[in-house]
Amino acid sequence: MKKDIVFRDQVLAPIWDKIQRGTRLSLEDGVAMFRSNDLISIGKMAHAVQQEKSGDAVYYVLNQKIEPTNICVLECKFCDFAVKPGSPEGYEMTIKQILDKLTPNIHEVHITGGLHPEWDWKYYLDMVRDIKSHFPQTDVKAFTAVEIDFFHKKFKLSVEEILLQLKDAGLRTMPGGGAEVFSARIRKELFHQKIGEEVWLDIHKKAHLLGIPTNATLLYGHIETYEERVVHMMKLRELQDETNGFLTFIPLAFQPGDTGIKAKNNFTSAIEDLKTIAISRLMLDNFPHIKAYWVMLTEEVASIALHFGADDMDGTVGGEKIAHDAGAVSPMAMAKEQIIKIITDAGKIPVERDVFYNALHVSGEGIIGKIPYLNSVPFYTDFEKKQFTLLPIAPRRMGELARKDILDAGLFSLMDYFAQESDLDVLPYCIATRDQVKSVMLFSKEGWRDLDGKRIGITDDTATSIRLLQVLLEKKYGVRAHLERMQTGINDCSRFDAVLFIGDEALKRNKFGLDGFELVFDLAREWYDWQKLPFVFAVWAVRSACSDALKSALLDSISRSLARNENRLDSIGTIHGARIQLTPAETTEYLQGFNYRLGDRERAAMKLFKILVAEVIVAS
Numbered sequence: 098m099k100k101d102i103v104f105r106d107q108v109l110a111p112i113w114d115k116i117q118r119g120t121r122l123s124l125e126d127g128v129a130m131f132r133s134n135d136l137i138s139i140g141k142m143a144h145a146v147q148q149e150k151s152g153d154a155v156y157y158v159l160n161q162k163i164e165p166t167n168i169c170v171l172e173c174k175f176c177d178f179a180v181k182p183g184s185p186e187g188y189e190m191t192i193k194q195i196l197d198k199l200t201p202n203i204h205e206v207h208i209t210g211g212l213h214p215e216w217d218w219k220y221y222l223d224m225v226r227d228i229k230s231h232f233p234q235t236d237v238k239a240f241t242a243v244e245i246d247f248f249h250k251k252f253k254l255s256v257e258e259i260l261l262q263l264k265d266a267g268l269r270t271m272p273g274g275g276a277e278v279f280s281a282r283i284r285k286e287l288f289h290q291k292i293g294e295e296v297w298l299d300i301h302k303k304a305h306l307l308g309i310p311t312n313a314t315l316l317y318g319h320i321e322t323y324e325e326r327v328v329h330m331m332k333l334r335e336l337q338d339e340t341n342g343f344l345t346f347i348p349l350a351f352q353p354g355d356t357g358i359k360a361k362n363n364f365t366s367a368i369e370d371l372k373t374i375a376i377s378r379l380m381l382d383n384f385p386h387i388k389a390y391w392v393m394l395t396e397e398v399a400s401i402a403l404h405f406g407a408d409d410m411d412g413t414v415g416g417e418k419i420a421h422d423a424g425a426v427s428p429m430a431m432a433k434e435q436i437i438k439i440i441t442d443a444g445k446i447p448v449e450r451d452v453f454y455n456a457l458h459v460s461g462e463g464i465i466g467k468i469p470y471l472n473s474v475p476f477y478t479d480f481e482k483k484q485f486t487l488l489p490i491a492p493r494r495m496g497e498l499a500r501k502d503i504l505d506a507g508l509f510s511l512m513d514y515f516a517q518e519s520d521l522d523v524l525p526y527c528i529a530t531r532d533q534v535k536s537v538m539l540f541s542k543e544g545w546r547d548l549d550g551k552r553i554g555i556t557d558d559t560a561t562s563i564r565l566l567q568v569l570l571e572k573k574y575g576v577r578a579h580l581e582r583m584q585t586g587i588n589d590c591s592r593f594d595a596v597l598f599i600g601d602e603a604l605k606r607n608k609f610g611l612d613g614f615e616l617v618f619d620l621a622r623e624w625y626d627w628q629k630l631p632f633v634f635a636v637w638a639v640r641s642a643c644s645d646a647l648k649s650a651l652l653d654s655i656s657r658s659l660a661r662n663e664n665r666l667d668s669i670g671t672i673h674g675a676r677i678q679l680t681p682a683e684t685t686e687y688l689q690g691f692n693y694r695l696g697d698r699e700r701a702a703m704k705l706f707k708i709l710v711a712e713v714i715v716a717s
C-alpha cells in the first residue's frame with residue numbers, strides 16, 4: 098500500500114506514515130482526523146486501506162427489513178419509531194403477516210423492532226424458525242443486543258441460552274443496532290433506560306463465542322463529541338481483537354425527525370458523513386467491512402462513500418421504516434439494478450453477498466480471484482491490472498464462483514482446480530511450499546494417532562487443506578476423525594479436540610498459540626516428512642474459453658509482478674505482516690518459504706495428492 102498523498106493538512110502526514118507501517122492508530126490520531134478539514138486526504142487514506150482489504154469489490158445483499166412491532170416498553174429520546182403500549186399508532190405483525198411480506202429471492206431478512214411487553218418467547222423462536230423453513234435460502238439476521246437483553250430479563254433465561262435457542266431456530270447473524278455511542282454521558286442524557294456499553298459488548302462477545310457473527314453501529318451527528326466517536330470505535334476494535342466476530346461496521350447518521358434533539362431538518366452534512374466513514378475505515382483496522390447505509394446517507398453520498406473507505410452498500414431493503422419515520426429522504430426501496438449501477442458507475446465490482454459476506458454473484462467481466470493472504474503478495478503487489486479487475490476472496494469461495502462461470506482466472510485452491518480441470522488452463526505459477534508452510538496449521542489437544550474418532554473444527558475458508566488433513570489422518574496415521582466446518586472468523590474452538598486454520602489467521606495463531614491446544618502441527622511439514630515432496634496449495638489457472646489475448650495479458654502481468662517482487666520479499670509484505678503482528682524479519686522468512694513456480698516436483702506432488710484424495714474419498 099505504498100501511495101503518495103499530498104496533504105493540505107500536514108497533521109495527517111504522520112498518521113499516514115503509521116498506517117503505511119502497519120501501526121495502529123490512537124485516540125489522538127482519530128480526533129485529529131475529525132478536526133482536520135482535509136477531507137479529500139482522509140478519504141484517500143481510507144480508500145487505499147479499503148483497496149487492500151477488498152480491492153474493487155463492493156458488496157450488496159438482496160434483503161428485506163421486518164419490524165414486527167413498533168410498540169416498545171422503552172422511550173429512547175432519539176427514537177422516532179416506537180410508540181407506547183396502548184397507543185392507537187401501535188402495530189403488531191403476526192408470523193403469517195411477516196411471511197406474506199417476504200419475497201422468495203432475498204438472501205437476508207433483517208429483523209428488529211420495539212420491545213413488546215406481552216409477546217412470549219415462543220413467538221420469537223417461531224418467527225425465526227418459520228422464516229427459515231418457508232424461505233430456506235434466506236438467512237435471518239435478527240435482534241439487537243437491546244432486544245437480546247430484554248428477552249434475557251423478561252423470559253428469565255441466560256443470554257447464552259437465549260442466543261443458543263435462537264441459533265437453533267435459524268438465527269445466523271445479529272445486527273449492530275443499540276450500540277449508539279459508548280458514552281455514559283450520552284446514555285444518561287438520551288437513552289438511560291437502554292443497555293450501556295458493558296452489556297452491549299458482553300452480548301456481542303457471547304454471540305461471537307457461540308458462533309454467531311454480528312455487526313456494529315455508531316449513531317453520530319447528535320450530541321456526541323469527536324472523542325466519544327473515536328473511543329466508541331476503539332472499544333469495538335478491542336473486542337474484535339479478542340473474538341474476530343464482527344462482520345461490518347455501520348456508521349449511522351442521526352435522523353433528527355421529531356426527536357427534539359436537533360432541529361427537524363438539521364441532518365448531518367455529506368462532509369461529516371464521508372469523514373466519519375473514512376475515519377471508521379482507518380480506525381477499525383481489524384473490521385473486514387465498512388457499510389455506507391444508503392437509506393440514511395442518500396444514494397449520492399453512499400456512492401461517493403465507496404471512494405472513502407466503504408465497501409458495502411447494504412441492500413434492497415424493503416419497508417425500511419425506522420429511518421423513514423424519522424425523515425430519511427432516500428426512497429423506501431432500491432432495486433437491485435440501481436445498486437449495481439451505482440457501484441458500477443463508481444468504477445467498482447458489484448458483489449452480491451449473503452449475510453456472512455460470501456459472494457453469491459459478481460457483475461462484470463475480466464474478474465480475477467485474489468487470495469487475500471500474506472503468502473500471495475508476491476503475485477498481487479503492483480499487479481498490472483490491464484483489462485482485469487481483482488476480487489479478493491477466500492480460496493474456497495473462489496472455487497464456488499468459478500463453478501458459476503463468474504471468474505475468468507485466479508490463484509485457485511488445488512482442489513478447486515482439480516474439480517474444474519477440464520475447463521481451466523493451468524499457468525506455470527503456484528503457491529507451493531518448500532518444506533514447512535506455517536500457515537496451514539492443526540492446533541490439537543491430542544497427538545495424531547489419538548485423534549481417532551475425535552471432532553476437528555475446520556476453518557470454512559479452506560478447500561484443499563481440509564483434504565490434506567484427511568489424507569494425513571487416514572493414509573499417514575491410519576485414523577479417522579469427524580471434520581466439521583466452523584463459522585469463518587469466529588473464535589469458537591473450545592468444543593473441538595483439534596482445529597485447522599489456514600492463511601493469515603493460522604500464521605497469527607501459530608505465533609501466539611491457541612489456548613487449550615498444546616500441540617501444533619504444520620500440515621506441509623507433515624506432508625514433506627512423509628512424501629519428501631513440496632505441497633502445492635494453489636495454482637494459477639485461466640478459463641479455457643477465454644481469448645488468447647486475455648490469457649497472454651494475464652500471463653504477462655503475473656510474470657512481471659513475480660519477477661519484480663521476488664527480489665524484494667523483504668519489503669512487499671511488511672505492512673500486511675504487521676497487520677497480523679509479524680515482524681518484518683518473520684514476514685520475509687515466511688515468504689521465502691514458498692516456491693511460486695510450477696516445476697516438475699510440484700507437478701509430481703499434485704499428481705500424488707490427487708490419487709491419495711481419490712482413495713480417501715472412495716474409502717469414506
Ligand code: SF4
Pocket residue numbers: 169170171172173176177178179210211212243291
Ligand atoms: S430505540 Fe429501540 S428500545 Fe429505544 S424506544 Fe426505540 S424501539 Fe424502543
